[in-house]
Amino acid sequence: MARTALDEIQERVRGRVVLNAPMDRLTTLRVGGPADLLVYPEDQEDLATLVSFLTQRGLPYFVLGNGSNLVVRDGGIRGAVICLTEGFRGLEAREGASFRVEAGVAVRRMVRWTVDRGITGFEPLVGIPGSVGGALAMNAGAWDTEIADRVVELEVLTPGGGVEVLGRSELRFRYRGLDLPPGCVIVAAVLEGEPAEPEAVKERARELYARRKESQPLQEPSAGSVFKNPAGAKAARLIEACALKGVRVGDAEVSRIHANFIVNAGMATASQVVALIGMIQERVYVKHRIKLEPEVRIVGEWAKGKLRVQE
Ligand SMILES: Cc1cc2nc3c(=O)[nH]c(=O)nc-3n(C[C@H](O)[C@H](O)[C@H](O)COP(=O)(O)OP(=O)(O)OC[C@H]3O[C@@H](n4cnc5c(N)ncnc54)[C@H](O)[C@@H]3O)c2cc1C
Known part of the structure; x- marks a missing residue:
């Protein structure tokens, strides 16, 4: 984002503004590169000022909640991330x-x-x-x-x-x-x-x-259920039947507790998580002829210059 636009946002908005915000610390799965800009508008007026400014300038923005359903790619998010968790608490x-x-x-x-x-x-x-x-x-x-x-x-x-x-x-x-x-x-x-x-x-x-x-790996970083349940079936059962519990790509692991969860077992990257998602989809398709659709939202950009695993 151009410096002038950043300066203007900082001048206009009353809420907290963070540059190069680390998305791995703002998401429950703990992966992802930085967002150019993270803004916590104080109230509705502040949010309206920010959103109309970004719209007028044609700058992209993404709304972040608690980051519990997100896989942010390793290159992070270009543009502004808007988070309401500090100002909108009524x-x-x-x-x-x-x-x-x-x-x-x-x-x-x-x-x-x-x-x-x-x-x-x-x-x-x-x-x-x-x-x-x-x-x-x-x-x-x-x-x-x-x-x-x-x-x-x-x-x-x-x-x-x-x-x-x-x-x-x-x-x-x-x-x-x-x-x-x-x-x-x-x-x-x-x-x-x-x-x-x-x-x-x-x-x-x-x-x-x-x-x-009892049924979910609540002690480990995850983004909840990775896949939606297909009509008439449970994604977890389909994955379990492929013997994928505990299977890893790097530090991204199919939870041993709940097969529809991917946990970050250490220093997982988004690239590893997405590769594991692809592997699960392929194995489930081969065995059950069902294409699992992600429930998690995969957002942001791939890291530049890094080889990325096929999505
Ligand atoms: C351990 C665990 C258990 C979970 N269990 C469940 C479960 O039982 N059922 C279930 O449904 N989910 C579950 N989830 C997934 C997740 O918690 C839910 O989807 C949750 O509602 C996402 O809220 P969030 O604030 O974290 O959204 P985020 O992950 O931050 O965002 C999710 C999407 O919502 C959009 N968004 C967020 N806020 C706004 C806003 N104000 N305006 C417009 N768009 C917005 C974002 O742009 C993004 O596209 C679980 C996750 C974990 C980690």
């Missing part, structure tokens, strides 16, 4: 069992908040290490439920800097995704659960977290 009760939550709030905090108030419907999300913005963009879910089931409306900032409120019927959620026009940033949502007996909600959250702990 969470307030609305009528009945509904509430408004800002995109930077951790899913973990939101679930605890609902559980404490005897609001049921969010317990299946317990243990998902994302932000609310990321959970909405990914339509995160577990145990046959997804966050889309709970959405009343979304507040979305458009590339021009204006905010639109989109009702549930205007939103196109799909399995692990939400179709929004390019460049849109989710800033907040109104979500709705159902009133319930607080002890029962607490117990259900406890039980679901225990099940997650």
